[in-house]
Amino acid sequence: MPAKPHRVLLDRVSAYADEAAAFMRRRRVARRPFARLYYPNGRSADHAQDTRSGAELFVAAGRLIEVAGKRPKG
Amino acid sequence: MAQTTTTVIQDAGARVTVGIFTQMADAPAATAPSRDSAEAALAFLAEMSPDLRGAAILGSEGEILAASSGKPKRWQEDAAALFTAADAAEEAPVEQVHIATEQGEVFAIRNEGLTAVAVTDRFALASLLLFDMRSMLRELAKEAKS
Numbered sequence: 001m002p003a004k005p006h007r008v009l010l011d012r013v014s015a016y017a018d019e020a021a022a023f024m025r026r027r028r029v030a031r032r033p034f035a036r037l038y039y040p041n042g043r044s045a046d047h048a049q050d051t052r053s054g055a056e057l058f059v060a061a062g063r064l065i066e067v068a069g070k071r072p073k074g
Numbered sequence: 075m076a077q078t079t080t081t082v083i084q085d086a087g088a089r090v091t092v093g094i095f096t097q098m099a100d101a102p103a104a105t106a107p108s109r110d111s112a113e114a115a116l117a118f119l120a121e122m123s124p125d126l127r128g129a130a131i132l133g134s135e136g137e138i139l140a141a142s143s144g145k146p147k148r149w150q151e152d153a154a155a156l157f158t159a160a161d162a163a164e165e166a167p168v169e170q171v172h173i174a175t176e177q178g179e180v181f182a183i184r185n186e187g188l189t190a191v192a193v194t195d196r197f198a199l200a201s202l203l204l205f206d207m208r209s210m211l212r213e214l215a216k217e218a219k220s
Contacts, residue, residue, distance in 0.1 A: 028197065031174070037160050038170035045164060053163035060156040061173035061180040067148040068128030068178070068193035 033058070107188070107218040112139035115210045122206055125198035127178060131214070132189040139188075153191045156182055172200055183207045186215030 003011075035047045035057040047054035112131045120126050120142060130141040130149035138146040160168045160182075171182040179198055182191045188211045192203060 031197075033173075033175045035173045036171075037163060037168045038172070039164075039166060040169045047163055053159070056159040057156070057163065057171075057173055058175060060152065060159045061175055062177070063152045064149075064156060064180050064191060065127075065175065065178045065193050067143065067145055067152055069143060071125075071127045071195060 035061070105218050106133040106135075106137075107139065107214040109139050111217055112214060115214055116140045116142060119192070119206055119210055123192075123194065123198070123203055125194040125203075127193045127195065129190065129192040131211075132191070134187040136189075149191065153182065153189065156180070156191070157184075157189070170204060172204070181207065183211065185211040188215055 033049060035049070035054050036044055037047065037057075038044045047057055049055060049058055116129055116131055119129060126142075128142040130146070130153060131139045132150065132153055133139050136150060136154055138150045141149040143149075156171060157168070160171050167184075169184055171180065173180045174196065176196070179194045179196060179200075180191070181194065181198075181200070181203055182189070183204060185208050190207045190211055192207060194203065
């Protein structure tokens with residue numbers, strides 16, 4: 001006996017939601033630190049952490065993160 | 075090694091702070107917005123951005139107009155150091171900076187002669203936050219001109 005139409009629809013939506021959740025999980029695990037600069041002409045450039053410019057950007061960012069502190073709860 | 079790099083950035087930041095903030099992509103605002111309006115804008119940004127940990131707004135001379143924590147001097151120095159490093163990366167003035175680390179994310183933007191810097195939790199919605207920051211600076215500049 002074929003499944004009821006609304007069941008098919010629900011299963012499909014659930015499948016997409018599961019896919020999206022898995023994608024977000026993988027993204028959180030796999031995402032590496034990056035430093036990205038955007039220029040007025042619309043160009044952008046990534047600077048790896050192991051380059052001199054990248055290292056300086058990460059040090060400067062680290063100091064800002066330090067001064068911002070933790071997010072207040074509530 | 076990391077300690078040496080930090081010192082270099084701070085020295086550079088102290089020397090060229092004013093120069094950094096005048097290298098704006100857009101024409102600077104004729105007059106700086108008031109500190110009250112900058113603080114109000116920052117409070118509004120914090121309200122709209124649940125991931126925000128802290129932020130600061132700086133004027134065209136690199137002076138602090140508003141900062142979310144009680145260390146305005148540190149915000150000023152560290153923002154200058156960030157833009158020093160960013161501008162030096164390709165020897166061209168940047169418009170926006172987005173740096174994601176394990177500890178959090180840093181966003182910085184220069185618009186209409188003003189600068190905004192924000193620190194968020196990881197995985198903040200980058201385009202949304204940058205849009206809000208740009209709108210905030212645009213409104214402040216408009217207010218300063220009127």
